[in-house]
Amino acid sequence: MAEATRILDGIEIPAPGIWEVDTAHSRLGAVARHLVVTKVRGSFGVFGGTIVVGERPEDSTVEVRVDTTSINTGSPDRDQHLRSPDFLDVERFPEMTFRSTKVERAGETGLRVSGDLTIRDVSRPITLDAEFDGLTGDPWGGRRVAFTATTEIDREDWGMTWNVALETGGMLVSKKIQIEIDVQATWKAEAATEAA
Secondary structure, three states, rough: OOEEEEOOOOOOEEEEEEEEEEEHOOOEEEEEOOOOOOOEOOOEEEEEEEEHHHHHHOOOOOEEEHHHEEEEEEOOHHHHHHHOOOOOOOOOEEEEEEEEEEEEEEOOOOEEEEEEEEOOOOOEEEEEEEEEEEEEEOOOOOEEEEEEEEEEEEEHHOOOOOOEEEOOEEOOEEEEEEEEEOOOOOEEEEEOOOOO
């Protein structure tokens, strides 16, 4: 098996190949404002994905699948509402996906990952501000890579327009949602060689 790491500009980075998201050590979260002033945090408990690292970082791709029924904000009533047609409509759309279309370097360890986010069968372009957090070995002889990423989306762009106006001004739930991602991925395979 080839080495799972290499050096680029003096930094140890993942080798070209397939890295699989370790969901037990990753988190896909979202933050919304409630009553204008407080933050409500939630996360999805069931998801999976792959990072295909290219020869150059810019040649890499990311694909993630998320089980929308697995939303958890710590409140069963709120979670049921988020699963309803007012928001994720999980009966009709049990999965949301992200597929990258472009990866750009942004500084020494930063990346801008653009791609299509599909929720409720609506696909919209987003850009994640990502950070390469490093590589490490694990006790079982494997190699692991870590990334963090954030972005902000307007939920109404995906048809999630439910809200309640407040007498004091503003809305019950913010339109803007902060996406927070922490990913640990494990080395699975070398990059496939192109057929001659």
